[in-house]
Amino acid sequence: MRSFLSVADASKPEIDRVLTRAKTIKSTVKRGRSLTRLNGKIIGLLFEKPSTRTRTSFEVASRRLGGESIYLSANELQLSRGEPVKDTARILGGYLDGIVARVFAHDTVAQLANYAGVPVVNALSDLEHPTQIISDLFTIQETKKTLKGLKLAYIGDGNNVCNSLLLGGAIEGMKISVGCPEGYEPSQTIQRQAEDKCRSSGGSIEIVHNPSEAALGADILYTDVWVSMGDESSKEKRMHDFEGYQINSDLLKVAKKDASVMHCLPAHRGLEITDDVIEGKQSIVWQQGENKLYGAAAVLEWLLIQS
Ligand code: CP
Ligand code: NVA
Numbered sequence: 108m109r110s111f112l113s114v115a116d117a118s119k120p121e122i123d124r125v126l127t128r129a130k131t132i133k134s135t136v137k138r139g140r141s142l143t144r145l146n147g148k149i150i151g152l153l154f155e156k157p158s159t160r161t162r163t164s165f166e167v168a169s170r171r172l173g174g175e176s177i178y179l180s181a182n183e184l185q186l187s188r189g190e191p192v193k194d195t196a197r198i199l200g201g202y203l204d205g206i207v208a209r210v211f212a213h214d215t216v217a218q219l220a221n222y223a224g225v226p227v228v229n230a231l232s233d234l235e236h237p238t239q240i241i242s243d244l245f246t247i248q249e250t251k252k253t254l255k256g257l258k259l260a261y262i263g264d265g266n267n268v269c270n271s272l273l274l275g276g277a278i279e280g281m282k283i284s285v286g287c288p289e290g291y292e293p294s295q296t297i298q299r300q301a302e303d304k305c306r307s308s309g310g311s312i313e314i315v316h317n318p319s320e321a322a323l324g325a326d327i328l329y330t331d332v333w334v335s336m337g338d339e340s341s342k343e344k345r346m347h348d349f350e351g352y353q354i355n356s357d358l359l360k361v362a363k364k365d366a367s368v369m370h371c372l373p374a375h376r377g378l379e380i381t382d383d384v385i386e387g388k389q390s391i392v393w394q395q396g397e398n399k400l401y402g403a404a405a406v407l408e409w410l411l412i413q414s
Contacts, residue, residue, distance in 0.1 A: 109410050110220040110227040112213070114237045114274035115300050119308065121409065122244070122278060129245045129398070129405035136171055136401075144408050145174030148204040153219070154230070155181040155210045156336045160372060160399050161230045161238065165207045168404035174411075177203070181210075196222035205411050211337050226410035233337060234294065236267045239371050240275040242402025243329075246395045250367055251326060255280035255309070260325035260362065262286045262318050263352050263379050264345075265293035268331045268371050273312055277301035280308035286321025287314065288348045318352050325362040329369040330354045330379045346378075355381040359389065367391045 111117065117125070135142060150169045152162060162178065169176040179199075181187060186195050192215050199206060200223030208216050208227060213234035220227040229237055248254055259276055261269050265287045273293055276283040283301070285293060292298075292314050301312045315321050322328055333349040334342045354368060368380075368390045376382040385392055 108224070108226060110229075111237055111406060111410060112216050112220055112227065112229040112232075113235050114240050114271045114278065115304075116237070117278075119278050122241070122275070125241055125402075125405045125409050126245050126248060128408060129242070129401040130249075132171075132404045132408075133398070133401040141173070142171055142404075143173040144412055145169060145172035148174035148411055149202070150174060150176045150205045150207060150407065150411075151179050151199055151203040152176055152230070153179045153181060153184070153199070153206055153208045155208075155215070156231065158209055158230070160396055161209065161403075164399040164403040165228075165230065165407070168400055168407055171400075172404055172407060174204075174407075192218040193222040195219075197224070200224040205407065228406060228410065231267060233335075234267055234297075235271045235274075236371070237271050237275075238402060238406055239268055239399070240271040241406055242398045243272070243369065243371070243395060244275055244279060245402055245405075246369070246391060246398045247327060247367075249394070249398070250391055256282070257326040258282040258284065258324060259327040259329055260284045260286060260321040260323075261329045262321060262354055262358070263291075263330045263349065264333055264335065265291050265314070266331060266335050269293045270297045272329065273297055273301040274304065277304035277310045277312060278308060280305075280310040282311045283313075284321040284325065285312070285314045286318040286352065287316065288352060289316055291348065318358055319361050322358050322361040325366055327367050327369055328354050328359065328362050331371050332373065332375060333379055349379070353379055353381065354384055356383060356387075359384060365389075369395050372396055
């Protein structure tokens with residue numbers, strides 16, 4: 108029985124198999140053919156935070172694979188009245204074949220995984236967003252035909268998405284350069300884990316405080332919101348601290364000529380990215396968003412079928 112709480116929970120061969128499967132599922136769905144691998148499986152989606160893409164892609168993925176899903180808003184569960192996570196986990200695990208959970212504290216997905224007795228997928232916690240990175244690696248592979256050796260510059264907040272990108276890039280032998288303001292670096296523990304993975308993959312990670320230095324010669328420029336869900340109380344300070352950490356046409360000129368631009372979305376035009384860049388010809392943001400569906404499907408298959 109496997110859960111996927113961190114990108115580090117998956118080995119390189121496992122990630123590669125999931126990416127290959129995402130590609131096959133995408134072409135099968137595009138040809139209008141049906142898939143049946145999750146026939147009879149019921150997946151619960153327990154969300155403490157809003158979501159457009161992750162929720163919908165996991166719901167659609169469950170159905171495309173022949174299974175079913177149930178959406179469970181945390182504030183409509185007894186969790187909101189203080190029922191412990193471990194009790195909730197044991198009960199839900201008795202009904203469901205898998206749980207996809209979006210939470211504030213990473214410890215919540217860890218507790219769910221410890222007590223549910225069924226696979227748990229982290230659909231975003233304050234520490235990581237591993238399924239985002241699975242579909243992002245798939246999008247990069249589709250676009251650049253490879254992962255190893257590519258330079259990806261992440262500009263902005265060293266948040267959950269950045270943490271998972273560091274791990275995914277390190278496992279796949281990419282060169283990840285993070286350009287963030289001082290005080291907004293990715294998790295130190297994750298940096299150490301990523302460095303360790305780089306030793307076997309040939310990848311590299313660096314954290315710099317100058318966006319142009321990070322973007323120099325990059326194959327991919329990636330950004331995310333300056334204010335993640337749960338960080339709203341520091342919004343004003345963040346608006347000030349992130350000034351200059353924007354993907355715009357000037358920064359794009361520093362990257363490779365054929366660099367692609369990515370954003371996990373939702374985007375704030377005029378803050379972390381400009382309208383002309385997200386709508387421009389180097390943006391692969393919409394392909395990236397669509398691919399969340401195929402990443403979700405491949406992750407569900409990986410965890411639910413072997414268990
Ligand atoms: N990228 C992403 O996770 O989007 P949602 O918050 O809409 O799920
Ligand atoms: N870092 C963002 C990602 C949203 C998909 C957040 O946690 O809100």
